[in-house]
Amino acid sequence: MKRPDPLVIGVAGGSGSGKTTVAQTILSRVGRNRIAFLQHDSYYKDLSGLPPTQQSEINFDHPDSLESDLLAQHIASLRNGTSVWVPIYDFSANRRTGDVFIVEPRSVILVEGILIFTEPKLRSMFDVKIFVDTDADLRFIRRLKRDIAERGRTTESVIQQYQATVRPMHLEFVEPSKRYADVIIPEGGHNAAALDMVVARIEALLK
DSSP states (O other), rough: OOOOOOOEEEEEEEETSSSHHHHHHHHHOOOOGGEEEEEEGGBOOOOSSSHHHHHOOOOOOOOGBBBBBHHHHHHHHHHTTOOOEEEEEEETTTTTEEEEEOOOOEEEEEEOSSTTTTTTHHHHHEEEEEEEEOHHHHHHHHHHHHHHHHHOOOOOHHHHHIIIIIIHHHHIIIIIGGGOEEEEEEEOOOOOOHHHHHHHHHHHHOO
């Protein structure tokens, strides 16, 4: 008897939009034991071979900063029933640690990332595409808090990066990718009604 194909779901949106909250809600309500969870952030390219001056010039909000082909390979492997080894990225040092974590195949493959709908190869792999749409001021405040607390950045460096790359790349790549979404969730994890509908739809598709 043929194994049913996994349901592949993408969750995209701007930095600080609430993507991770939406993904975590899906994980907790649908069941972590039923979901293989991948984050595009794990696939940033290793910059350890570059001097600090060149590292500081890298645009981390451009699609070229991510190894999206590897992510696509991992989605394909999980869809075919094969476990994958996902790299662990150190954002404070802009490099991969050399360690990995194993993600096992499940009946749902959930992928979260800012730029996952901008890449045609990735976009074509999703059965359901969700875009989390949140006002720019809220996204900036959330990003500021996260980068200071989790990534060792200063307030000044976060503001500088936001003005130099985050906002321009959002307008050039992230915002236009919203047109590919099947579902748009305003305010992310705070939109209980939208999340109820998304979870119900996932459950229905699994059945």
